[in-house]
Amino acid sequence: MAEKEKLTMVMFSGDLDRALAGFMIATTAASMGMEVTIFFTFWGLNIIKKNEGSLKSQGWMRKMLNVMNRGGSRRLKLSKLDMLGLGTGMIKKMMKEMNMPSLDELIIMSNQMGVKLIACTTTCGMMGLSEDSFRSEVESLAGAAYFLGEATQSKVTLFI
């Protein structure tokens, strides 16, 4: 086959439902032989924060932000009907009963399929997140120019 087609996504949202949709598209695209890059920014960074341990950040405002906005794939909530976690718990239970992969499993799967996960440096700086705040599947930190460089070569671009 000719040169691989590309899909580049921006994950701006840290909602569980949006993250699931994003990773379902990403893993499918990788299965179709596409080269996939996901660029995480703002609340989307919550998806790729490590689940365990505490996040180290400088200054009381950033420390407080990372306590109130801890993130991690297992802590995300639905954008609708979260109902203090009750709705999110029910959706997770239903997905499990249907043998659907969890967000955590989708992230691991996407990584094994070669999907590149990139964290936005500017929002990382603003929120006081260093590279060790993220799970091991995250490849590196990069800026908007990197996203645009990838996006201009991509047939499909999505902002989620």
Add this chain to the structure above:
Amino acid sequence: MKADESLDCIGLYCPMPIVKTAEKIKQLKAGQVLEVMADDKGIIKDMSAWCRATGNEFLGTEQKDGEIKVYVKKSHE
């Protein structure tokens, strides 16, 4: 339809049948046929699109009692 290999995706939803097909097809040789069994109707359109994107040949589907069998011929290594 005769197949060289079979893949059971009963009870699985998008994107798993496609992800598993992409994984399984690596084990086949060019010219061999893979049969994928599923019960999620999405597979009919999904698999033909996957074949178009990956350059494999979509041979068709068979349906019986809610069980769907789709056939894919591996076109290249």
